[in-house]
Amino acid sequence: MSNMPTTINAVPTLRVNCSHCNLREHCVPLGLSLKDIDRLEDLVSSRKRIRRGEPLFRAGDKFDCIYAIRLGFLKSSVMSSDGREQVTNFHMSGELLGLDGIANDVYSCDVVALEDTEVCMIPYERILAACNEIPDYSIHFQKILSREIVRQHGLMLLLGSMHAEERLAAFLLSLAQRFESRGYSRTEFVLRMTRAEIGSYLGLKLETVSRVLSRFGHDNLIAVNQKHVHIIDADGLRAIVSGQNPEMLQV
Amino acid sequence: MSNMPTTINAVPTLRVNCSHCNLREHCVPLGLSLKDIDRLEDLVSSRKRIRRGEPLFRAGDKFDCIYAIRLGFLKSSVMSSDGREQVTNFHMSGELLGLDGIANDVYSCDVVALEDTEVCMIPYERILAACNEIPDYSIHFQKILSREIVRQHGLMLLLGSMHAEERLAAFLLSLAQRFESRGYSRTEFVLRMTRAEIGSYLGLKLETVSRVLSRFGHDNLIAVNQKHVHIIDADGLRAIVSGQNPEMLQV
């Protein structure tokens, strides 16, 4: 499978250069001209590696950096004081972490690596400097923040009004789409997170996640073996997301 | 719902002046110095009135303005392709509307007035101009966006892991706190939204909302009569929410 864990070797103090990064399409410079990207070269101060299971930062830590994922997979979560964890997002290469920290100068959620991960550190000061120096950068970065707000609206729709099967179907399709846009297979991939983490994200218990995945397997929508998922019938999943029963398809 | 054309009365003659607005504490200028606020005076281009039941904007409308609420009460909602509505927020005076529109140059949700409402129109261009002209304005506006992200994390915790009683208790406490910070009573207020809208926001059905409110009434936590709510035992409600971080409860 093409997206097996990759061995991460030491990252020496190499010059970090966004304009040559193959994640450009997904990352901070998205939408900027190449000329502007060149001017952003020193946006990234350095890189950091986090091993599986370790935190990138925790709620309450002082905010000073936005992180861009070069490689790896992480989860964000918030915690209520009585111990309930709510996973708020899963993150993959090219995505940004730490946007929540801007609000109060401390991060408001925990971010933990679900596999060995490498991130680019972008000091927030440099983003602010870029906002002042590059005419379009303010709007650019505000779009990034706004996009996160829009994304969360979709998640609220899911959590507030969908059934377990619909949630899982939407989740699988979303993962497939994100893998595909990064050049991986959209039909076969490995879940980096546990059933409990999927459940937390989707507002379900781990047993329900397991049961629904098994049911999908029975119905030949997917083939699932532990963390390996093969999407067989994406249209079938889409039909489930839109609340449709296959028998009702010919309305 | 009628198909009448939306009646929006412009209020162009008034000189709009943030520095004298009594909502300063809650609104766009929050955290800026008075000197900077003076420079922002022309941030607001004009005002609009929206009558109860009418939309301020709808998903898909071209984005060009951020709105600040001077007076009134509104709801935001998103709609799934099969017609399910999810209320994503209720808004009251001093709060900003339309931040989701930055992402794709179109608004991504519907915003409808739940009572007669007056808003200040802030052309997005002027916000961008302020980002260039006032050194601290970029960070200031980014904080506003980031705060919305953090708020939504709290809501996801609610939708993903709380029971009906906990959701309602958190909702009532949050409303009480918001009314209080605007100078209204924190113990007695009128719900501007229907049970169905509360339910949509909290991921519950209207009957469940009604039942839980009745139960709260029976337990002498609140007195509820249709839309009138009197909070009798706020600590009791807090106990139901079970001691979560107040920051997370800004639902």
Add this chain to the structure above:
DNA sequence: CGTTTCGTTGAAGAGTGTCAAGGCCAGTGG
């Protein structure tokens, strides 16, 4: 190789949803 974590599955039960009937209230028109 034992230990731990993770995943699957079953049975029973709690919590919400669904359906239905009726009451309350504001607005409307006679």
Add this chain to the structure above:
DNA sequence: CCACTGGCCTTGACACTCTTCAACGAAACG
């Protein structure tokens, strides 16, 4: 002024989804 209407709210009975509890198997890890 009153009856009528339609929207909103409440409450009950019942159905159903999801959770809880529990046992076991499989994979991962030191």
